Amino acid sequence: MLGLTLREEFRGKRLKGTTVDFKNQSGTGALDVSAAEFLSITYPSHDLLKTIEATQQGQSRPVVLLGSRGQGKSHLMAALFHLCHNSETGASWLSEWAEHLKNPQIGNLKLRNDCFVIAESLHLQRYKYLWDILFAIHPKGNYYEGKWSGMGEKKTDVPSYDLMMEMFTDQPTVLILDEFQTWYEGLTNTKQYPWRNWAFNFIQILSEIAQKNPEKLVLVVSVREGNSDAYQQIRRVNPVDVDFKGPYAKRDRQRLLLYRIFENRMQVPNGDIAKATAAHVSEYFRLSKIPPQEHEKRTEDFVESYPFAPHLLKLLDDQVLIATDAQETRDLIKILVDLFKTYDSKKTLITAADFSLTNEKSGVASLLDSVANQLHKDLREKALRNYEVVVEAVPNANTTISHAEEIISALWLRSLTVDQMAGAEPYELQIDITGDKPIDDNRFEVELANIVDNSFNIHQVGSRLVFKREENARSKLIAHAKNGKLFQNGEDIDHLAKEIRAVISGSEDVSAKHRVVVLKKKWQGDPWSEFDEKQQPKSWNDGKLPLVVVPDYPEKLEVILGKWLKDNMQENRNTLRFLLPQKGTGNVYYDRELLVLARAVFLAMKWKTTEKVYAELERSFRKDELIPKLKSRFDRFALLSEWNYAEPAKCQFEEAKHDAQGDKIPDAVDRLVREEVFIPEEFEEYVLKLAENSESVGKLLKDLKEPRPGGKPCIPWLGEIAVKERVIRICAEGQIALNLRNMEMLQAKPSEDPDDAWTRMKGKLGTGKHLDETIMLLPDAVSVSGGKTVVTDPVTGETNSVEVVDTDGTGSFIDTGSTTTGVTTTGSGGVPGNIFGGDDEVSTVSKKPCSAPPTSGLNLLGQVESWGIGPATNVNNVALKIGKMTGAQLQDLIKDLPDGVTFGLDLEKEEGN
Known part of the structure; x- marks a missing residue:
């Protein structure tokens, strides 16, 4: 990335803390190192220059640094200590920056070189009282402590104004007190131990001296809040407030960050940066719809913030760190260092998409270490689970949603912001994942749609997408539905x-x-x-x-x-x-x-x-x-x-x-099927053919359920009811007669209207076995004469007659020769000529011999169908010829023979010689 190099303290696997300690036991505190070493990692921010200016000769006000934890107050105070303690090194440092930033006013600042510098971080509680610091460190401290202690009954609760004036006259002093509010608020204030009141009075004395006699005392303190009691007494003297919130604060903090993180950031040419980031910046302008008149200014922002995208720094600075109660600059340094160490080297800028949810070494870990809100920590787990579900649910995820982790990571980070700004517009996510080449809009839309559809914690809020801890029921349902692993049993x-x-x-x-x-x-x-x-x-x-x-x-x-x-x-x-x-x-x-x-x-x-x-x-x-x-x-x-x-x-x-x-x-x-495929003439032809042989309606139904053999066109099956209705219709038209179980004969009367006959006959065929006992006959085989029904056997030509009476004029005839109601017929579907036992011989049915040479069972089955033998066809004297078989095959064959049928067996057994 254009040769950027991290400072030495950030190169290790474990990032050293960025908290500034004035002094520590290891001797590496900000005041323990040399002025040159500490100033080498210090950027001349507007706030630092303002503090230096306020402490120059002739200034008449104390300086108060206002800001929350982690904003850089301690670093600024340590820098001021070195600048005043070693004014020659400090003056050289100012001159170098004046030349580098092309700002001569920086080099014109005058450092205090006539004062003794005292700097103490009060939260370490090294001293019980504020004046103890002065008596312990000031060159004349022991003398004036003794003088105050030796006042006897005149000794006051706190050192007097006059005593302090005398000591500071003897040796002018720069007094730098860090974490003053933290120390002050920890003091007790009871009648027995009124230490807070004493501190309040003493700081008033120091403030007045610093205001009226700045040549004798320069007072610099830091507090977190401007409305605290610790600040009130100093406020009475109208101090110079350095609040880290001025118009230059953000720009300075950004430069400070980059200078603090990288050894050589200031040496990278702006032209090289502009060329490297051109593709990303162009897409940023297009997707964000930035007007052309702002392009130059926005391009400068990208150059200034390199290698981090300005929209990332803005996101972290203005929204995320505020929402998560992080310690701003201090934590931001840790986050950005980790990001730089783990970023994708193919990208020219580091964006929100580089907060990898799956890489614990990325800036996510540093960010979560800085987060005080459990909600945001839980949200990271939700986002990571959503990513896993998306990858599982989308086929060919590596190619279909190749930017899934980047998009989800960016959306997660953007969802940590305050409620009104939480989440991201789709175009913002597209910007985040854009590197040195534009991403096709259609492809991005497909990827984002796949992610949203399969993520059950992404919610649509207006036009923005937001990660929330509560689940999106619809997205959860879709996400699970797309996970094929949940349906391995075929549900x-x-x-x-x-x-x-x-x-x-x-x-x-x-x-x-x-x-x-x-x-x-x-x-x-x-x-x-x-x-x-x-x-x-x-x-x-x-x-x-x-x-x-x-x-x-x-x-x-x-x-x-x-x-x-x-x-x-x-x-x-x-x-x-x-x-x-x-x-x-x-x-x-x-x-x-x-x-x-x-x-x-x-x-x-x-x-x-x-x-x-x-x-x-x-x-x-x-x-x-x-x-x-x-x-x-x-x-x-x-x-x-x-x-x-x-x-x-x-x-x-x-x-x-x-x-x-x-x-x-x-x-x-x-x-x-009825109107366009079914051909009534074919159906009628088949019915008449069966009627010629006096076949039953049951056989007709069974035949129609099976395809016709021999390549003949099949008659479409219309269903049992429809077939029976059509049979009745054919009967009503006088083409056939129906013998209903030898109990009733259905036949059209001479000159009877077919519709009337239909009305008279419909619904009489019955179901089940009744259909097998209902015989279809040609009209020529049935005639009515002199009250007798005469049925002619279609095979032998023999006739038989029974005297019947049409009792109700409906065509139903009753046998008057017996007590049994019915019709006596002959033929294959009829009954004996004399139902009283006179002639029991049933008329002969023609039998057609069929034979096939030995072949396979499959071919033999096809041959049977070609003979017109269906499930309802009766066959007699069946002999199955088998050329040769083993005893085992014979036994299997016998075991598979159908029940209810008798069999004979002839065979030749082979015997040995």
């Missing part, structure tokens, strides 16, 4: 899936009709392991339409979904409708924004039981942020169109957008 995935399901199946109407299944992370390989048993496909027996939500849009939709159906759905493959996300949005569970919002809602639900504020945050995050994003996330659906078990990659799917959001999606998908 966040589960909750996001629940939120998606709630958004899509939110209303009661939707949840009553549709089963929304939101697949999770393992959706392709092992989807059902992430669901309870009651939620798995084998439990989907409530008639709801399954709407399966896929987390991400498959790159090869047919390949992925075809394989998924084959591997993960053993039955009812044709009932599924796949809800897909928008193309290009990626996997919903890897969408960090959605995942963080879901986590926030999840945590708020947990925390609201102890803190009510989180109940409102739960509502806010869910309603205002998460739900709006989820409602439009899934904008399309897919439906199986052609099935290929052997090569699932060749399956075909219908895909379309549904133009709905949230809980309107299931009904919108259902409407599109």
Whole structure:
């Protein structure tokens, strides 16, 4: 940093104290060292020059140094001692500074060289009474102490005015009393020990002598407060007040600091400083919106304060040290030295960002040592924890928020100020982290947003950001939500899936009709392991339409979904409708924004039981942020169109957008399937085909739940209720007749209006096993003549008739030949021709032989489906041919045979020779 070198006492690992002791046992006190040595670390501040001027010949007032601890009063008094005690060295020192500062008036100051100099720090309590100092140190002190003691009955409580005048006439004196107020206020003041009154009287005597006879006595004292009792008596003589608060105080203190800290600060050329800090200064002007007419003056401020930024010194001097009750200059030196030792050498200026929270050797430690307020110490721990949370929560923190520590450190320091000025504007933080290159505004905004969002002790107060001890509930929630380590058991995935399901199946109407299944992370390989048993496909027996939500849009939709159906759905493959996300949005569970919002809602639900504020945050995050994003996330659906078990990659799917959001999606998908995908003619054709073979409605439902084999287009599944309604409608139109469990025949009457027939028939199909006992017939196989229902077997052509009576004109017929209500029919779905036991032989059903050569089990299963054999198809005389197998394989095969079926076994056993 332009070759700056710390003074020797600051170079060690442990910083020596900067407190000025007049004398100490080690002989290193300010008065123990030589005048040249002490003056070499002394800057001629305005206050020091004012004190020298006030003590010149002809001055007629005492001097009082006013200021709180650590402002440099003791250093100034020690400097005055050396200047007067060794006037030749002092005069040389003034001449050098007059030349260096180009101020001849400094060299014209006249030092007192005719006085004996006494300097004492009263707080050390070396003397019981003030006059003891004079009697002990003054060259004529012993004589005048004896003279006062020998006055006998005339001896006064304190040495008299005349006695002191005589002693100071004998030897003019400069009396320097440091910590006068501290000493004075420690005196007792009782009737037995009126020591404070005595001190009060004696200081009055000294003050009057110094005022009226400045050539005999120069009195210099220091006090902390101008309204103290210690100051009142001196004040009566109108002393010269050096209050460290004049118009030059800040500038002088800054120069004093730099001169005190660095050996060669005054030797660094201003031009070099201006060039090194140009980038930072330029950004400072831009971000702070400094008008051009002030640029020159502000640039000089940067040169003057180098290597520290003027805004840092102003912050520390005007706000932080005041707010923390630090000892101003004394503590500021320690802080700045530690900062310089640990600063980032890549930066050209030291700013608030260099108060590293993570580096205990930085200026933070010195600052905290100076802080008397526990609140500010606690705030450092809060800020450090916030930094750790931010780094954990933000992905790729090293690059995404590379300035995180600097920003948080600067904000923490700026939050130590008084309430009205606490915290920082965002642009101030950007200035703090700016080095020799500008920082992109957009990048800084992103970094700051990440930090604020993940820090739970940063509060927004107007336009300012402030670190506070109390937690920002919203920021805390977000910070925890972004920490993936808190959700290692997948609670966040589960909750996001629940939120998606709630958004899509939110209303009661939707949840009553549709089963929304939101697949999770393992959706392709092992989807059902992430669901309870009651939620798995084998439990989907409530008639709801399954709407399966896929987390991400498959790159090869047919390949992925075809394989998924084959591997993960053993039955009812044709009932599924796949809800897909928008193309290009990626996997919903890897969408960090959605995942963080879901986590926030999840945590708020947990925390609201102890803190009510989180109940409102739960509502806010869910309603205002998460739900709006989820409602439009899934904008399309897919439906199986052609099935290929052997090569699932060749399956075909219908895909379309549904133009709905949230809980309107299931009904919108259902409407599109009914109106645009479902082809009524294909459905009717299939129903008529089954009716030709007198198949049951139950078989129709089972067949429709499975994809059609042989590459035939699938008939979309509309749900059991919709299928039954369409079967009734076909019946009402006269295309088929329905034999309801041999108890009732549904058939359109000649010339009957289809709507009337529909009204008469609807709701009579029943559910469950009743559907397996309800037979679909072609109208040609059923006729009504002379009160008899005649049913023709479609396979054999045989007929059977039963006399029936239409008792109510509704088309329901009663068998008059028996006491049992019903219809006697023949055919595969009928009953024996004589229900009373005359002819028990059931008509023959045609059987189609199917055969396949030996192949793998997977290929054999595909072949079975290609034959049109579904779950509801009956097969007879099944013989499984196995070329060769071991006894173990045979045993496994037998163990896996289904229950409730009888088996025969023929085999050839190999035996040895």
